[in-house]
Amino acid sequence: MRVVYFVERFWPLLGGVEVLSAALLRDLSARGHEVTVITGVDHEDLPEREGYHGCDVHRLSLVPPIRERDLETLVRVRGRIRSILTAFRPDVVHAVFTGASVFYLKRSVLGDVPLIMSFHGSWPMIDFVPDAGLAYVLDEADWVTACSRAALGDLRALTPVVRDKSSVVLNGLDPADPAEPGPPPEGPPVLLTSGRVVFDKGFDLAIEAFARVVEAFPEARLVVAGDGTEVGALRARAAELGVGERVEFRGWVSPHAVASLVAEASVVVVPSRLEGFGLVALEAAHGARPVVATRVGGLPEVVADGETGLLVEPEDPSGLAAAILALLHAPEDILRMGRAARTRALELFSARRHAGEWEALYERL
């Protein structure tokens, strides 16, 4: 198959979608598919064109002309995309929805090539307007995918047009380190939260819960890995609660560094208010650590309650604290659930399964 993979950001930029995309394309290329990547520039020192594991990567200024209302540049970029498509003659265009760049995905650009739009968030993340860009793209796409059953349900609730042309492709990623992970380190418990530090991730709830955990485990630490708009408020709240010294804000960390943070932790906490999938829960499973997560979005599909972690209701710091404490008081459960989580992740969320599902979908269209 000849596949054009359209994504606003790509390797070596390192967010969740970027890591998933890179793993998928490495696998597709290894399976013999020809892949051309159309992605943004973002950093001036990245080349306009390079190879990546057999994939031909084109970097174009996708979003800046839209942000700057620069029609001349926008038209040039649009023309370049069309030229790439004309020269490559793809069997399918797989576009990852990341926002404004969907403006380029119109029939006058794509011709009659089937378009798959994949969604990696939970919805609605923006106001859905029936007569606007997002609605247009959902209408135009030949197939729409979501990264979890919950996210698919959200998408189908937005607009009926996707009901008969949509499916779930669960995210898939292999452990960064194939070696069997060890148990949590000896010593005071360490809790880890990781991700973009924004309201939807609910890290404030983790801080509230952590203050209760410290009452039972005064030496416990909470590591917050990530950056975002809420960091200042979280620091202030931790100080107010008297746990400021016990909360470590590590800032943004590369996804490649998450595995070592997971290895340092006893339990990984995912207190999200909205979550399409919950990649950090999968990364915890790779490191054989149980997860305490909220019962929202795709998290119940990634975390098997009572088997690989514990699920609690959202917006409930007491429930979150109780679940964390239940695990910390039962180290044997931490080990048992951690091992079960890793086994389940390798079975259900492997990169091989992920690439296989995409391959089957490409061939079906």
Add this chain to the structure above:
Amino acid sequence: MSVSEPRHAINGEVATAKVIDGEAIVINVVTGRYYSLEGSGALAWTWLAAGATLAEAADALAARFGIGAAQARADLAPLADELVADELLVRGDAVAGPPDPALADADGVAAVRGPYAAPKVVRFTDMEDLLAFDPPLPPTDAELWPAHADQR
């Protein structure tokens, strides 16, 4: 064709537009809203933005797609009203016209072919939301890049 019909023109105070490969892209540079018209819509935009009356634009559509002028006009009228309401076009007696017939073969417009479908405008009125949807990642640690050069 009625000579008393008002003419249309692009509202140069807020709108900028380009027709390419059979698509008219229009930006309201004040609101940041984006608009797209493909196929017959691109042809309709070309004519209306260049000073056509409804009848002149309908004639252009009818000639390109082999449809009746009455049908073309019926399809075109609501579109023109929408574009005026969205302040992308102005309409009035003082507008200059008629458009140069050579417009039909201009770059971008000549590509408009194929089976006829009524012209429509796609509004990206949610562009600001789309731009804010996935904010840029934090500055990438440049030291990571050489470390992953072997993965290239």
